[in-house]
Amino acid sequence: MSLEKPNNEDVHMKEAKPKRDYVRYTVQDKARCMTASAAAKQLGIHPRTAYRWVSQYNACPDSIFESCEKTGRKYILTEEHKTTVINFIDANPSATVVEVTEHLLKRFHGLKLSYSTVNNFMRREYNLSLKKADFYSVETAQQRLRSDTIGLSMGKYKHGLSDELRVS
Numbered sequence: 001m002s003l004e005k006p007n008n009e010d011v012h013m014k015e016a017k018p019k020r021d022y023v024r025y026t027v028q029d030k031a032r033c034m035t036a037s038a039a040a041k042q043l044g045i046h047p048r049t050a051y052r053w054v055s056q057y058n059a060c061p062d063s064i065f066e067s068c069e070k071t072g073r074k075y076i077l078t079e080e081h082k083t084t085v086i087n088f089i090d091a092n093p094s095a096t097v098v099e100v101t102e103h104l105l106k107r108f109h110g111l112k113l114s115y116s117t118v119n120n121f122m123r124r125e126y127n128l129s130l131k132k133a134d135f136y137s138v139e140t141a142q143q144r145l146r147s148d149t150i151g152l153s154m155g156k157y158k159h160g161l162s163d164e165l166r167v168s
Contacts, residue, residue: 076113077121084108085122097122 034042040050056063077085081104088103089095095103101118105111122128 075121076111076117081108081111082121082125085118086126089128 036050036054037047040047043050084104084107085100088100092099097115097119100122101113101115104113104118119129
């Protein structure tokens, strides 16, 4: 017995799918397609931080690159104080921190300011280090000298050496 197929019936063959081409991604495409957690792992930050950054970027792309407001305590000395200090130092080049501070306190009533604030301000803003003069009266210096000589004569200032080791 021979089986013959009728001529009008075609063989139904499925069409073969062509081989799929691989998509070649550029570095920019890969960066765009990276998940937030993968980017966080690369940057060494917590994934939640990366997701927060992504949501901020999606909300407003330009806002995350703007500088944020300064936090912390505001400076006591304003631009007006700065110009006053500079004018005073220009007029008195041998001025000390104490003199500059007293000048500021006389000029601006109600300003609470310490010597260290003025000193730090001058170093930070203008890279100036002013002298810190300590004024003592002549009598005080003589009293110090007298107390030192009395202390030496009474034996107050021994150097911790025993009498056996001490050289006369």
